[in-house]
Every structure is written in structure tokens, then in C-alpha cells.
């Protein structure tokens with residue numbers, strides 16, 4: 001398996017951390033290719049210790065694995081150092097972490113802009129994580145961004161910050177009534193951080209391609225999820241990067257022809273944080289039940305996640321836009337104990353039946369789920385380790401998801417631990 005991609009098939013928080021952690025032990029390299037510290041991956045190790053990772057690839061927890069923050073990521077240098085220190089304090093070896101020279105830096109003014117623009121949007125806000133992700137990507141595309149390699153050249157860093165602040169300070173002060181940022185102060189802060197990780201900066205696309213040539217395997221770890229993709233998601237309620245599988249090639253510098261497998265991480269029900277449409281959302285006691293049973297609270301912001309039933313329209317869409325080869329179905333155990341489990345098989349939009357993701361934002365907002373009721377199961381499935389160990393109704397649920405989405409389920413999560421997983425040959 002030369003290069004495999006792991007992506008979220010829904011709105012993020014599908015349990016990618018666990019999947020990448022398991023797969024990470026089978027590859028030499030784990031690469032983050034987009035997003036930044038808006039992500040939150042929880043990994044529970046066999047000794048019961050859990051780790052919440054935001055920026056650093058989950059592969060860091062597997063000794064000997066080389067980890068890369070790819071060019072498509074936006075890096076907050078302070079967060080990077082804090083996360084490294086926290087891991088090191090717990091005895092994790094972080095020496096294998098490299099950072100692409102071309103990744104963009106999240107600067108203090110990006111975080112400031114993220115917060116003020118959200119406040120300014122009022123009811124129309126996106127519900128961002130407030131970490132400066134959108135403003136950092138805006139600067140990247142506007143060609144006024146600061147890249148990781150810029151910390152190696154103080155003169156160029158100063159020029160870039162000066163140019164950026166000449167405009168941003170006007171906006172911060174005149175539009176949002178905030179304090180202007182001082183160029184020297186920003187440069188000094190970033191340089192002080194940079195000195196501590198300068199030895200990790202590398203031409204990662206060169207190293208990754210050499211690794212592939214040498215027959216090594218690479219896991220490309222996506223953050224967020226398909227429906228948060230800036231192109232394929234529920235725009236404008238999306239993040240500012242491309243979590244979908246195509247983004248893995250762009251955000252790492254690995255050619256798409258090298259990617260042989262795309263694993264979609266699919267939660268057995270659906271969750272979302274932040275604003276935006278969510279057809280199968282449950283605003284009643286059942287939604288609360290899923291939130292409580294599934295521990296559905298954001299790893300990064302601590303916000304309660306919105307919860308709803310499984311949506312096969314989204315699953316099919318994810319298969320299509322990512323070229324998913326197989327699914328890792330997570331949190332099946334959360335559905336134990338229900339008389340019936342509804343699954344959304346299509347939508348009604350203004351009286352029309354639709355089986356695929358609607359074309360317009362308006363139609364997505366008007367989509368009313370059409371449900372099929374599947375019989376539930378009452379057994380505790382957390383000790384199941386083979387597909388045949390599962391109760392018949394749980395197996396039927398998995399089979400129905402495969403039929404409705406068009407991709408096989410190769411692994412099933414039945415609990416948070418690394419070992420609480422069923423794998424299947426598909």
C-alpha cells in the first residue's frame with residue numbers, strides 16, 4: 001500500500017484519530033495534508049491513556065513512525081510547540097516530526113480576524129473554531145501569506161509581516177475597533193517560536209516522494225470531513241481547505257496516481273459542530289441520547305455536537321467525491337439498545353424525492369429525510385472482535401449501509417480503544 005488516504009465521510013469527528021492510529025502502525029509515514037489546529041483527534045492507547053491531538057499527526061503515538069505536517073496545513077507556531085511539549089512531558093518521542101517549508105503560518109492577526117469577523121456576522125456566523133484557520137487560508141490564496149520557511153529569513157519575514165499588517169491593522173482598527181498589532185512584536189514572537197522548531201523544517205514533498213520510490217508506505221491523514229470541504233461541502237458552512245481525497249495530493253505533494261486506497265471514516269450516525277444545514281439532525285431527547293452515549297463534545301472547542309441519524313445520501317456522496325475504496329464504520333456500539341434504528345435513504349425536497357446530494361444550497365436547507373426503520377439490537381457489542389460476533393441486527397445494519405452507500409465496510413469500531421475494533425476482508 002504505497003499511499004493511502006484516510007478522510008472523514010461526514011462533517012468531521014467521525015473518529016479518524018483511532019483509524020489513523022491503527023493504520024499508522026502499518027506504515028512508515030503519517031502526513032497531515034490540510035487544516036490546522038481546528039482539528040481534534042482523540043486516540044486511546046491500549047494502556048487506557050488518551051491523547052487529544054490537534055495539529056500533529058496521530059502517527060506520533062506509534063514509535064518509529066515519521067510524521068509530516070504537509071504543505072497544505074496551516075500551522076500556529078505557539079500551538080505546535082505547546083502540543084510538542086505536552087507529548088514530550090508524557091514520554092512520547094517527537095523526534096520524527098517534520099514540517100513542510102511551504103506550510104503557511106497562522107499569525108496572531110489571523111486569530112484576531114477570525115474572532116472579530118464571526119462576531120460581525122452575528123446570526124449568519126459559520127461557527128468557526130476561532131483558531132485563525134479561514135484568515136490564514138485567505139492570505140495564502142491572496143498571496144500575502146507567511147510560510148514556515150520564512151522564519152529562516154528574518155528580513156523576508158519582517159517584510160511580509162509589515163506588508164500584511166499595513167492592511168490588516170486598518171481593518172482591525174477602523175472596521176472592528178480593535179487594537180493595531182505591532183510589526184516588530186509579531187516578528188519577534190514568531191521568530192522566538194521558529195527557533196524552537198527550525199530543525200524540523202524540511203522539503204517534505206521531496207522526502208515523501210523518495211520514500212515512495214524506496215517502497216515505503218504513507219498514510220495521508222485528513223482532518224474535518226467531506227461536507228466541510230470548501231469545494232464539496234455545505235458551503236459557506238465549511239472550513240477553508242480541501243479535506244476530500246484530492247486535497248491529499250495537493251496538500252502533500254504526492255501525485256494522485258500514487259494513492260491506491262481511500263478509506264472513508266463513517267460514523268454509524270451523524271454529528272456536526274458549528275452552523276449549517278443538517279437534514280437528519282435530532283433536536284429531541286433522542287439527539288440528547290446520542291450526544292450523551294457517544295460522548296459527542298468537540299475535542300477542540302468543547303462545544304456539544306449536533307447529533308442525528310445516519311444519512312446514506314451523505315455516505316453515497318462521500319464515496320463519489322473521494323473515490324472511497326472502503327469504510328471504517330465507527331461507534332456502532334453507541335446505537336446498541338434501540339428498538340429500531342432509522343436510516344435516511346433519500347430526501348424530499350419541496351415535494352420531490354431526491355437520492356443524491358441536492359445541487360443548490362437552498363435545496364440542502366429544504367431537504368427532509370426519508371427514513372427506513374431497521375430493527376435494533378440490545379446486546380453490548382464492545383467485546384465483539386469478529387463480524388460474526390455481532391448480533392444479527394447489527395450485522396444487517398452494516399450490510400444496509402454498504403448497500404446504500406456503494407462501498408464495503410472493512411473495519412468497525414465497537415468502543416474507543418485501539419483494540420475495540422472488528423476488521424473484515426472486503
Ligand code: IMP
Pocket residue numbers: 011012013038039040126127128129130131132133134223224228237238239240273274275
Ligand atoms: P474553521 O475550520 O475553524 O474555520 O471552522 C469552519 C467550520 O468547520 C465550523 O463549522 C467548525 O465547527 C467546523 N470544523 C472545523 N474543524 C472541525 C473538526 O475537526 N471537526 C468538526 N468540525 C470542524
